[in-house]
Amino acid sequence: MTPAEERAARQDEEPLGSVLRALRLTPVGGDEFTGTALPQLTGRIYGGQVLAQAILAAAETLPAGAARALHSVHGYFLRPGKVEExxxxxxxxxxxxxxxSTRRTHALQQGRPILSLISSYQEDQPGREHASAAPSAPDPDGLPSALEMFGGMDHPVAKFLSSTAAFDVRHVEPDIYLRPAQDPTDRQMLWMRTRSPLPDGLSQLQHRALLAYACDQVLLEPVLRRHALSWRSEGLSVASLDHAMWWHRPVDVGDWLLYVQESPSARGGRGLGLARVFDRAGAHVATIAQEGMVRVPEDADARVDVAP
Structure with missing residues (x-):
């Protein structure tokens, strides 16, 4: 490998390395831990990060010797977190x-909760089994990479994303980063995996926490797509409100995962996003639901006629 190739490899590995370091929490006594936040252009903590950290904090308190796997979380984002604290x-x-085993975890800054999360863990047990089938989707290797697109743009946000994104995202339909979809449907599919290979020895819990970390960035896209919005729509304001996840089978975030997404409803400045997640072999590994605030300036001028 040439020196230039080595530098390029390190640049690809470092975003994931930064995420993995941020997910290492420090015990401070009892059932309390502390962590740090990754930089963000907005100055606000990325919701997926604090979600993943809360999952890992809760797992630290599981009974010793109990092999209990994370199978569901239900949480509310209560306040925007500050990256410098x-x-x-x-x-x-x-x-x-x-x-x-069931745990409640509060993520706190200045004594106030920014996230409240309940997580549940279960022993591996036999039982009846069925799963939905993965839909047909183009192979990810032939789809455009968001990382490559951002890397070719001379814009501060694109440069930040190309240098800090730990996951590669590849949309099946045309993406909505820069412009709205020509077909305003409430459905989309995309592939996602880590930008660089994962280090050896990561536990299944860490893989599941990393899936929680990654998914927060795309779950509300079907809401935007349905209403002919893009991430660059003027005055767009988006924030996660609550988040639920169910893990059905082992997951490997270092390999391509297919997100099959939809938005069944939006109203009152809130939109609901759903996703079924399949591995490359077609196994249904997780289901995700998130409601978020989605607002644009013209919504404030909308009026609803009510009969007297």
Whole structure:
């Protein structure tokens, strides 16, 4: 490998390395931990990061020797976090049964919660099984990469994303980064995997936490797509409100995952995004739901006629 190739490889590895370092929490006593935030142009903490950190904090309090896998989370984003401040994580042990453990975790800044999350963990057990089938989708290797697109743009946001994004995203339909979709449908599909190979020895819990980290960036796109909006629509304001995930089978975020997305409803400045996630072999590995605030300036001028 030439020196130039080595530098390029390090540049690709570092974004994921920064994420993995941010997910390493420091115990501070009892069931409390502290962590740091990754830089963001907005100055606000990326929601997927604090979600993943809360998942990992809760798992640190599971019974010793109990092999319980994370299977669901339900959380609310309560306040925007500030990237320059440390984040505290306080875990409450709600329940430890014969098969399941349940935890509530608050992510805190200046003593106030920015995220409240309940997570559940289960022993691996036999049971009835079925799963939805993955739809047909083009191979990701033949689709355009968001990383390559951002890397070729002379814009501060694009430059930031191309240098810090830890995941490669490849849309099946034309993306909506710069312009609205020509066909304003509430459905889309995309592939996603880590930008560089994962280090050896990551646990399944870490893979599941990384899936939570990554998915927050795309879940509301079907809402935007349905209403002919793009990420560059003037005055667009988007924020995650709540988030739920279910993990059905082992997941590998270092390999391509297919997100099959839709938005069944939007109203009152809120939009709901759903995603079924499949691995490259077609196994249904996770299901995700998120409601978010989606506002544009012209919505404030809308009026609803009500009969007297």
């Amino acid at each position: 440390p984040i505290g994580f306080a875990v409450e042990r709600l329940h430890d049964g014969r098969s399941f």
